[in-house]
Amino acid sequence: MSDMKALYLLVPLAPLAGAILAGLFGRQLGRSGAHGVTILGVLVAFLASVVIFQDVRNGHLFNGTVYTWMESGGLKFEIGFLIDPLTTMMMLVVTFVSLMVHIYTIGYMKDDPGYQRFFSYISLFTFSMLMLVMSNNFLQLFFGWEAVGLVSYLLIGFWHDRPTAIYANLKAFLVNRVGDFGFLLGIGLIAAYAGSLNYAEVFAKAEGLAAMEMAGTGWPLMTAICICLFIGAMGKSAQVPLHVWLPDSMEGPTPISALIHAATMVTAGIFMVARMSPLFELSDAALSFVLVIGATTALFMGFLGIVQNDIKRVVAYSTLSQLGYMTVALGVSAYSAAVFHLMTHAFFKALLFLGAGSVIIGMHHDQDMRNMGGLRKYMPITWITSLLGSLALIGFPLFSGFYSKDSIIEAVHAATIPGAGYALVCVLLGVFVTAFYSFRMYFLVFHGEERFGKAHHDHHGDHEDEEPSSDHHHGLAPGQKPHESPWVVTLPLVLLAIPSVLIGMITIEPMLFGTWFQSAIFVADNHVGLSQLAASFTGAFGMAAHGLVTAPFWLAMAGVVLSWYFYMRRPDIPAAIQRRFSAIHTVLENKYYFDRFNEIVFAAGARVLGTGLWKGGDRALIDGVAVNGSARLVGWVAQIARLVQTGHLYQYALAMIVGVFVLLTFWLNLG
DSSP, rough: OHHHHHHHHHHHHHHHHHHHHHHHHHEEEEEEHHHHHHHHHHHHHHHHHHHHHHHTTTOOOEEEEEEEEETTOOOOEEEEEEEEEHHHHHHHHHHHHHHHHHHHHHHHHOTTTTTHHHHHHHHHHHHHHHHHHHHBBBBHHHHHHHHHHHHHHHHHSSTSSHHHHHHHHHHHHHHHHHHHHHHHHHHHHHHHHHHHOOOOHHHHHHHHTTTTTTTTTTTTTTHHHHHHHHHHHHHTTTTTTTTTTTHHHHGGHHHHHHOOOIISSGGHHHHHHHTTHHHHTHHHHHHHHHHHHHHHHHHHHHHHHHHHHHHHHHHHHHHHHHHHHHHHHHTTOHHHHHHHHHHHHHHHHHHHHHHHHHHHHTTTOOBBGGGGOOOGTTTTTHHHHHHHHHHHHHHHHTTTHHHHHHHHHHHHOOOOOOTHHHHHHHHHHHHHHHHHHHHHHHHHHHHSOOOOTSOOOOOHHHOOOOSSTTTOOOOOOOTTOOOOOOOHHHHHHHHHHHHHHHHHHHHHIIIIISSSTTOOOOOOOOOEEEEEEEHHHHOOOHHHHHTTTTTTHHHHHHHHEEEEEEIIITTTHHHHHHHHHHHHHHHHHGGGHHHIIIIIIHHHHHHHHHIIIIIIIIIIIIIIIIIIHHHHHHHHHHHHHHHHHOOOOHHHHHHHHHHHHHHHHHHHHOO
């Protein structure tokens, strides 16, 4: 076991070592040295994760402390690892996707002056995410939680001389602070009432906590804990209304979109709720809250993808929608289906983001889909891998997304928890919407007339994924043609396309209907979860064959056919619909006015509050009363004192006689 503990330590520390070397000694190492040490670190972490995965398959689990920081009042603050099937699945996803992104970055960022710094950041992110998923206590979980948020802030604003990037990373930071405040409250409640931060100890006391109420409020303690924890997940996993930061995070370079905002960081909230299943299963109110928030996100964020023209933002809104599906699964106690969709989504969404980045390279950093078209013959590898990723995203039978998404829909259909009916409508409509905007993007980019090399459309506020140097222009000049990306870009696309197709059919049986998550996820007897689907499961191919006659398949096909007809055959129809329903289109273009509401209510409110505190608190109270007021008081006392300090002896003698007379009078009255 000591050898395995060293291997556990190697997984997060290898990327950390690469980040430190590239960050501190980047100039000495050069570009090749910087990407070499970081790729080596992530590769070592991936290979070690594979070995640990095999060890866990053989039944060897681990839950122990690596380092005790301090102990206060019986509360231990420790660094420790929990190695079980849920952890190893996350370790493999994080390290594999990170490895693909590291390789891809060599080609995508080859001309960027911040090359070494970028590799240091993404390797540091990998370390932070691994510390989060491997934790066995809330202290380490919170450390990893905040660390991925910090590195995300650095990466979104990587091109720090662009005002839009600075605005986006500040927005992400502030919105996540709102969620993290709730998350910290939840951890605080656990520490106060359970007296421990260790997962196993807290879970052992869960039944007792569920019978308690919060002092002075009468609220069920477990409901308060779970909702506070989920508010943290709403921030990290971008659920309504804390979703507003994720689309703007596309200001960062495309590799970051794939690594952080599609495959790993945004799924931290999903992972956390699944890990906390012994707590959430004891509060139906919290589960209903999770369910409704997830269903709303799944459908209404999908609608926004329909009106986007920036290729990265379409994929970003699909991420929001798919995170909603995962959250819905959590709400109906189908935790296994949620993390199963987390895994399949990580591969095909990273593929779609990296495919979008490859298109951007071929289009000379033009992201507007209205300036594309017909790229299939110029970029065959990008085309076929993007098609495979799109089919996985819409849940086409036999593709990985089909198995995970259909499992979630079936679990919602079988659920009886309040809000399940609303959620079922949302996830079914979401299937059609996802297929429509996904293949709208696919057809506009890879098929139809070639619209590049012409006068470009105005981007209506869409932001370019551009290196900030002045010698780069957007789009292809007249006569220029797109080109396929170099092998360091296309190789990760191919390697991600393989699990996007195959991983679902290979792993569905052990992950959803076997015993793989038995030791990691708890489902109460009164919650249906996936039990009804398990009774009718006839194997991966049988499920795919049955999927051909189900409503989700035909809804998806309707979305594909309608997008083909609208954008390949009759492009005048979408334009006419936009004119006819201009009010709805305006609402969608303005993203339901969430940003405007935040600016008017919270940002303006903060400005009013700040101005009031500045003028009333700082200037009037502190400067006016405490500082200047005390000075004026001293001056006033001095002015009074000056009147009796004349320097004349006869006045002093008179004062002494009067004083003695007063004292004698007082003494005689007492007698």
